[in-house]
Amino acid sequence: MEIVILAVVIAVVALGAISGLVVSSRKKKQLPPAPPSSPSVTAPPAEPHVGEEAETPRAEPRRTVEEVELPEAPAEAETAPVVEPEAAAPAAPAEPEIEVPEPTAGRLVRLRARLSRSQNSLGKGLLTLLSREHLDEDTWEEIEDTLLTADVGVAPTQELVERLRERVKVLGTRTPDELRGLLREELLALIGTDFDRSVHTEPGIGVNGEEKPGVVMVVGVNGTGKTTTTGKLARVLVADGKSVVLGAADTFRAAAADQLQTWGERVGARTVRGPEGGDPASIAFDAVKEGIAEKADVVLVDTAGRLHTKTGLMDELGKVKRVVEKHGSVDEVLLVLDATTGQNGLVQARVFAEVVDITGIVLTKLDGTAKGGIVVAVQRELGVPVKLVGLGEGADDLAPFEPEAFVDALIGD
Template sequence: MSSFFSRLKQGLSRSRDSLAQLVPGGSVDALSEEEWLDIEDGLIMADCGGELSGSLVQQARKRRGSSIEALKTSMLSMIPDAKEINTSENGPFVLLVVGVNGTGKTTTIGKLATMFGQQGKSVLVGAGDTFRAAAVDQLAVWVERAGADMVRQHDGADPASVAFDTVQRGVARNYDVVIVDTAGRVQTDRGLMDELAKVRRVISKAFPGAPHEVWQVVDGGTGQNAVVQVEKFREVAGTTGLIVTKLDGSGKGGIVLQLSHTYGLPIRYVGVGETLEDLMPFNAEAFITSLLPEHAVKS
């Protein structure tokens, strides 16, 4: 757990350092109006969003103790509880993974396959990003490394066909987990979004009740664009959880709080680096403790 916490803390160092410059030290009762405005500005700059930042400050002002502890308690109250993953009792757990190109989706799927494999589960991955040969090849390397199996078709094949074949094979051969990749959807392209809806439909025909989860991968450094992406994908794909990657590359760690609070979606994993260990199951308290400075700058 200490190793987990230290990696998370290191990965969020830019966000934490940025917040430290605008979160004054001292108790809640001792802060001036201007200092509370500084805190709100710091949260906005960390991509918590204007509305959520205002709500966090409003809640924190009503609490006792230090400004940091008050913010931490307020942040925790804003994050919805994550329910246990809805696995299937009579067949594989089918996971559909969506997201635009550049979010780290392919790498994330490879890491998820590895994690499930380390839990002793048999894993089958469907390479549905059929229009990017490099993405399929990259996924194949991860899948082989994970000791999992993969279904792939020719370049340019119908992604829905790949999804259907993958789930059918997963059911027929009693895999524990089936992960279906999708093309890097541009959320403003109606045709591509319609195709994503088709992928979801055929999965349910191959295995009624599937997909059991739909996780969207978003790049934490893209700020408000990530908010727009989640809104659109949720409408079409029925997103049930989020994976926020690349949090080590910017000072925008607050986007995790904004996405979770705005859409009431659980954050399943966060990514703070390139290695397998840097994709971590989301723990709200550990995340917020790592995001906030230990000792705020005294005014």
């Protein structure tokens, strides 16, 4: 029994010794050494000690919030205050330079070479035929065909041939100079030298007794150069010392108002315009109203140039004229015709003349056709004179029509 008790005691003692060794080994166990520090790698923060390994906190004096001093901000370099740049105002568009148009006096004479290049075949052809030794019926028929080909027209051609026959018979012998003089006289008589070819732009008295500028309506079919002619006419008037207001009453053709305004800006003429597709009569009325307010010398009204076969639009042209006349009379109605269209231009002229009272004709592109006889034909058809002719694409290529210079260009020197 005692032996059993002793064995139990020894076992207990042995178990206690073993437990003590285990606890002692745990107490003596250390953490693995920290890896060597590297200047480029930051060591992780040490783990806090807990339990028996926790350190006793050191007694430190405590400070209130008021006693804690904040770190001073680093001194800023003294630099000039940064001023935000102001938003630059949009630059105003540069005003176009005002041009000084070429004087109109003798302009057709200066453009005579350009005219003679296209018209010389008519004059030379007639002189060659008239210079034949024997002027038989075949020759006179050739003379007649030459005139008809140049669009002189049937009736004027017959008149001219009859007069030439009589005068050649009386003259007898025919030297080149005599023939040239004879032909010059007859062509001048056919074109007419007694027409008043000036463009009437004198100010008048309006319906309310106020002074009214001269009013010029420009009409014609699209494609004849109507708007361009209106702009060139403004240059002609400015060159003669007149102030001009332009009325862009062609509201149906895209960019017509812009085109006219560009012409006006080049010579300092203001353009009155309205919305695209607006009422042409209203714009024409406003243009004359502005001309009266500005005491301008002339108001030029560019009208819609639709095909002459469209009756409604032609009636609208008559309406424009009636509305403008509420301010006072219209001084000129200029019909623009393309000289290259020949006899078709006469059809247009007749229809326009039925709607408005045409007072003058402007023939454009006269330098681009050999059919200068249209000058005679259209005057005879309408009973009104050709007042201006276009002889090129240049800004100052619109010239007052001078019969003498025109005939001289036809027959040459």
